Amino acid sequence: MSDDAKYATLLLVLFITACVAAIASLLVGPAAITFLDALAALFSEDSSAIASIVNEIRLPRTLLGILVGAILGLSGAVLQGYLRNPLAEPGVIGVSAAASLGAVFAIYTGLSALYPLALPLCALVSAGVAVVIIQVLAGRGASTLTIILAGVAVSSFAGAMTSLALNLSPNPFAALEIVFWLMGSLADRSMVHVQLSAPFIVLSMVVLLSLGRGLDALTLGEEVAGTLGINPRRLQVLAIFGTACGVGAATSVSGAIGFVGLVVPHVLRPLVGSKPSRLLAASALGGAVLVLAADVFVRAAFPEREFKLGVVTALIGAPFFLWLLMKHRRQIL
Amino acid sequence: MRARMCSGTLCLALVALLVAYDRVALATDAPERVVSMNLCTDQLAMMIAERGHLISVSYLARDPQASVMAAEAGTISINYGQAEEIFLLKPDLVLAGTYTTRTTVSLLRKLGFRVEEFAPADSLEDVRANIERMGKVLERPDVAQALIADFDRRLSAISVSDNQPHPTIAPYYANSYTSGRGTLVDAAIHAAGLSNVGAELGLRGTAKLPLELLVVSRPDLIMLGRRRASAPALAHEIFEHPVVQNLMQSTSAAIVPDRFLMCGTPHTASAVELLFDARAKHIVEQTQ
Structure with missing residues (x-):
């Protein structure tokens, strides 16, 4: 089988898996609804209980799982290619935590109640600041250690500010919501959240997917990339804007879901070969599969509990992260 | 003149003695x-x-x-x-x-x-017991008994027999919590001749009522607190969810301020009265 055919097959398999996960996501919930009823409800116009459960409670959750997972996987692949660092990922380098802080600012000051768009925009700006800080602190092609330290600094600062803001809120519920912003969840999100975040996420996916050629050229070094007609400055702006826009909008409705952007590109890299461009679409699909599966697991395993999505992704991601570090150390030694 | 002054002094002394005695009595009493x-x-x-x-x-x-x-x-x-x-x-x-x-x-x-x-207090019986005990520790049992009598009088004015209709009601709070069996809210709902959705679903204490189950259970009434949030929080976002908005439009609401049910006091009877009024209103609307 040729390389291209193999790649096409992989994408097809990932796509089918994502569809299966999405269907599972529509079927799992506290109210028992059969597959056929759910399917019928999805295309019906009536306002029966089943229709409103499927269309207004489960469908937004499924759509957000796809969108949030796709953008996290994709931005992980882009950041790893662009910063040429295997540990670059929105969660690890603090972009998600910073986006959470922006969203917290918008919601708890009451700004988002007046202007709903303030929610994704504040998260986006805050995430953008974090990416720029990481780049200034660590630079491209920086050592793994530098980027981790910079990420720890940004993450802990943003996390601390989030906790502080919520602790100072006079609303007694706010302090409990620290967990949501630091761990993420898709519970009881509505179509309003989909409408708020989807345009930004889709826009950033288009931007990030278009960076494939530039990222491929960058693997040959910046000068060679220049001779191939790649403008490094433009690539930088688009990578930063795309990540901030997508991760910002996703985090503003789902909280910070960690490790997706780390695990997915690493699992898929051996399957797509060394070209960064091929990793992009595959990581977007893989991210959607991971987040959808984690969300189905959360609902099926602990239906009575408010179990956070970030807990599941961290349970998968943290050991993986350690394994990556060990492998990396061995390579250095 | 002298005798008068003397009696005046005597009076003062008597008053002082009485006051002192009263103090002593109080100190040993309450x-x-x-x-x-x-x-x-x-x-x-x-x-x-x-x-x-x-x-x-x-x-x-x-x-x-x-x-x-x-x-x-x-x-x-x-x-x-x-x-x-x-x-x-x-x-x-x-x-x-x-x-x-x-x-x-x-x-x-x-x-x-x-x-x-x-x-x-998790029941109306607990409310009575707590009032009575407070009367005992403060050494004012008669005041406590008067409160209990008043409480019982208000509750007995509301009586719904088992064969009368018991519309279902779902208490719904921030973060989609509800009150199940073994709560003061459940007790107030029963006393008002209503049937609690959370208790029927087998929930105990203050527990989560998933949005999906709230929709499926189709309550006749939805019970909301009138607590206005002091600052925004995600916990209240659930009330903005389109499904909850629809439900609130199509279902009669019973507004019971939280303060009546947060603690079991004689004012808990006010909550029962409000619930009973909401029940009566719902039944009238149904028959129209």
């Missing part, structure tokens, strides 16, 4: 420096204690959303339930709840203070 550090004991003590004997209540007692007696609490000094401030007040009786400020209570006991703990 605690005179009572400090309460729990919202529920605050309210019961304010209703039962003699004026001036309750010297401090918790800061929550002044919150008009949580306390029925916020105005009265404004005239009494407040505490934040910390051992140090309670110690400085030199109380001869400390009233506390069984769930909150545990470490403070054990510390105060170690320091030799008399602490009376009150369990939160």
